[in-house]
Amino acid sequence: MTTRLYQIAELKGHTDRVWSVAWSPTGNVLASCGSDKTVRLWVSNSDTEWICTNVLEGTHKRTIRNVAWNPDGRQLATASFDSLIGVWEQEEEGGDYESVATLEGHENEAKSVSWAKSGTLLATCGRDKSVWIWEVGTDNDFECLSVLQEHTQDVKMVMWHPIKEILASASYDDTIKIWKEDEDDWYCSDTLEGHESTIWSIDFDKTGEYLVSGSDDKTLKFWRCYRPDNREGIITDRNEPKWKCICTMSGYHQRCIYSVSWSKVHGRIASCGGDNTVRIFEQEESTVSGSTIDTTNFSMIASVTSAHGVVDVNCVQWYPTEKHSNWLATAGDDGIVRIWQLTEE
């Protein structure tokens, strides 16, 4: 039995490169954003027929680098090179989206935005090396809770833990940092070192116990969270959990990895990058029994070369629910958003 990726739809409309795609929490809407300073929302009538229902524009004066849905599905946040974070809300079902807040604070290019599971916290990051945590108040009043400045370089991506209020950030300083809140402020509880170059993308598995990272060093790394007094005997400090790399996948991507996505439904991992290729990995059954160190392995089960022709694939995202859990959306420098289906034959 082989596993293959088929393209099922091409979504055309952006007039310049597409940087990011994001499925709404139910999967009913796909948002995409890019250098044309717009966000486009896409809905499918059938598997192959997609229409652009909304174009969100006017707020950002430069490239929109990233877009993220509030878990309530009503709001979207955007991170732009114009340094602003935009928050958009749909007035009524089927209606227009309007800009309800713009968050100023980043000194220059904002790179990524992420909503916590509860929808009450928003994290942002950017070229100014900072990570910001905002509290979502009533009436779209956002309050800055913390400005975290421990990364020594450009912060490429922020991603919340799927369950807890724990944030991960990935940086040009080759590290991933884990952030938590204590009684008065947020602090860095762990720094994940191991990648040899910029980390462009991170994603948690559905439990939040594992993390995957994709880097300019062409590798994917899998990390596992070990609690104090773990039975594997991993040493932890200050009573904080410790993240350790349990697997490095090299020799697959030939160039920089720009994006990773860990399906919360079936646990497969998708990655893409500068080699124009989309790859799918799957966790193998545990191979060593009785070992004190987790030796979980991953293997590649499918790939598509030239997924966006001869250009970079900037972003990959698994469909979020059971309904089409084998669907993937990708964004490319060709200005096109593509939908793929993973099939077993």
Added chain:
Amino acid sequence: MSVILKDLNDYIAPSQACIKPVEVKKTSTDNNNVIKIDNSGEYYEVSQEGVETKLQPASITLEDCLACSGCITSAESVLITMQSQEELYNILRNNKQAIIDGKSEKIIVVSIAPQSRASFATKFGLSPLKVAKRLTYFFKSLGVHYVFDTSFSQDFSLLESAREFVERYRKFQEFQENHGTSSESKLTKNNRIKRENTSSEDATQHKRSSDICLPILASSCPGWICYAEKTHGFVLPYISKTKSPQQIMGSIVKDYLASKLGVKPNNIYHVGVMMCYDKKLEASRLDFFSEEYQTRDVDCVLTTGEIVKMFEEQNFNINESSEMPLDSFVKTSQEGQLLRSSGSASGGFLEFILEYSARELFGITGIDVEKEHGVVVKIGRNKDFKEISLEADGKPLLKFASAYGFRNIQNLVRKIKSGNSPYHYIEVMACPSGCINGGGQLKPNESLSIKDWINEVNNTYRSIDSLSPEKNETVLNLYSEWLGGKDSPKCKTMLRTQYHAVETLTNPLAVKW
């Protein structure tokens, strides 16, 4: 130097790379020359005839740094090289040589901040008074002539800030009455129109002249001022025009003391000992530079940590040091005990202004903000945001707040921009925990957490008795003797200043993905 930079906990971090376009003097107009680099990294321009001319490295001055919006930061490395103990040593050496040569020496004055004094006292286990007397001994044994205390000039700063607040509050009320809005609704609403236009800074509200802008925002934190000037021009009219304690001491030294001693301002070298690196930036502002005498009100600022380095360089042990009596511009009681002003270790601005204006505006006396008597105190989302209001019959008369640290400054700036600030006065400080936790302060021994350390230094600061600035006789006398009364034009030039928005610099080369 990287060690010093690493330890800074001011919120302002040096930017990734300086992008200030630097003007370099061209040595020739011939475009066919080539540039050569030798083994030691020196650059030479080689003309077609083969003549080599050494090129000057481009350098960024402190003034360049202040005038540039390329990064929010004060490039600390620039500051540290331009205002250092080496510069003070040079002045001291020149003085010794001048005496040998029979020439006139410079008068050297050192002004110490009470927050720095508290940091020394906690670190070395001494009382603030002993620290003051021993620092006086230390500096005078090096050749310094006077050692002052900026608690003294802080009293001017407090009095002037309080007067400014009352003036502005009354004008604000008058404006509201003439325009038919009650002050309450103006402060809290005023907002629907603004919201749709939040990024437009020239909306009418911001065009209002600064003498009716409320809230007033404190001006003594140079990190905050620098940040506001570089990124939030619209907020400048709200900032108090009163000079900081450091800069008022500058006026006292370079104007009053100079005329008393019968010397020109440029014959005095004035050193500040401060809790914060950004005080160096403040001292370098052109507003505090005399064109006529080509001199700054404060010539050089050294941080608490840099003074400890001087101790080491001079083999000075403060724990076994002799003591010397205190000089005149030190806030002391008649018995010679050190005094402070009531309130927070960031200077007590909020506390004094609230007590003063309660009396002046509403005839309410007997409140004590430090002891939380007669006011309602509310701690915000975090410990660095506090709301303090004066109420009558359950209704707020005056609403003050203190906002420390970058995260609270962010929220404050957004509230003011959208017209959502309910406050009349806000004590803004860039550092979390305020000035007592300045980037130039001493660090705790390893066994102690930063939090406990700050508490200890804070307690040391508060361990001395307080005296209201209105009861500081020396200050009151100087108001009449030096300034010619509290409403004189000289008060304006000596005690108040202004701010300048820095234009945004757009450099397409600075863009990165």
